[in-house]
Amino acid sequence: MERTWPWISTVARLALAAVFLIAGGLKVGDLNESARAVKAYQLTSYDTAKIIGAAQPFLEIALGLLLLAGIATRLVAGISAVLLVIFIAGIVSAWARGLQIDCGCFSSGGELAAGRDTAYGLDILRDVAFLALAGILLWKPRSRYSADNVLMGVGR
Structure with missing residues (x-):
């Protein structure tokens, strides 16, 4: 099993790289929309949300x-895990307070249109799965085809 861990990692x-690149890439084109998605959680002022x-x-x-x-x-992976815990806490908070918003994870987020239901349970499960990926990397960070291997001289 020890030989398979680098492949699993x-x-x-x-x-996890794909998750963050896609999520960030979908938001970077409209930072005002990204701010509105953060503001929809009603946890910060609009200026902080911006x-x-x-x-x-x-x-x-x-x-x-x-x-x-x-x-x-x-x-x-540690920074990613902290960020994912914050995302999960935000979704749980929105759910607990009865907010009707799109999480904004892979979309513009914000208030849901009339007739659309929230998917908080699925959003949380998805983010917990991403958190598990970060956990794997915290536990076993050595992986194939990484700059860490070159920098640490692994495989020489």
């Missing part, structure tokens, strides 16, 4: 690129 690293909404896509893209390259994998 590689799949986890690349999958800052978070503007920074979040770039943070997600940066995490995705670092994971894709395999640079500082354990550290990046």
Whole structure:
């Protein structure tokens, strides 16, 4: 089993990289819309939501690129895990307060149109699965085809 962990970690690293690159890429084109999605959670002022909404896509893209390259994998997995816990807490909070919003994870987010239902349970399950990927990388960060291996001289 010890020989398969680098491959399992590689799949986890690349999958989590794809998640962050897609999520950040979908938001980076309209930072005002990203701010509105953050504001829909009703946890911050609009000014704070604008800052978070503007920074979040770039943070997600940066995490995705670092994971894709395999640079500082354990550290990046830790930051990813914290971010995912924040996302999960936000969704749980919105659900508990009866808000009718789209989580904005892979979309523009914000208030749901009349007749549309929330998918909070599925959103949370999805993010818990992403958190599990980060957990794998925290536990076993060594993976194939990563810059960490080159920098640490692994495989020489």
